[in-house]
Amino acid sequence: MLQCVLLNADYSFLNTVDWKRAVRLMIKKKVEVIKFSDLCIQGIEGVTIMLPAVMRLSKLIRTIYRSHVPFSKKNVLIRDGYCCAYCGLKKKQLTIDHIIPRSRGGKTSYENCVASCRNCNVLKGSRTPEEAGMSLKVKPYQPTIFEFIRIKLKLLGMDEVRNIVMEWI
Secondary structure (H helix, E strand, C coil), rough: CEEEEEEEECCEEEEEHHHHHHHHHHHHCCCEEEEEEEEEEECHCCEEEEEEEEEECCCCCCCCCCCCCCCCCHHHHHCCCCCCCCCCCEEECCCEEECCHHHHCCCCCCCCCCECCCCHHHHHHHCCCCHHCCCCCCCCCCCCCHHHHHHHHHHCCCHHHHHHHCCCC
């Protein structure tokens, strides 16, 4: 599924949108395309539409400034690159593991949660990694907005686009 980077009118990163939404925004003339991708689609009556890679909104959207990435399972998985923090296995079906278990007062935060495959999560149980004889391959941390954007674009395979976006930021 092709993703397109959507920038605000001031060139600040907003989000990524799928190609269908990107084409709709182009047709409605709500965006200016900064860079096209190498892909194109065949429309009705033989019309060929080049798909955008980076777009900028025509009008500025006021956004609430975020000082941190909100905690969610999806955001922890993105931060950890969809890799198990214990065995390093790369999967899409991962769970969230609390390093210090909630039953022992562990908080649900970026610093205490990591991505884990089901096998490692079950093996660890309600123990700490040291008690279970397991070690973490990554150090959990609270990502900044820019780190998170960089990681998300890298996972989408948009390294070239990431460089263009970072030039504008």
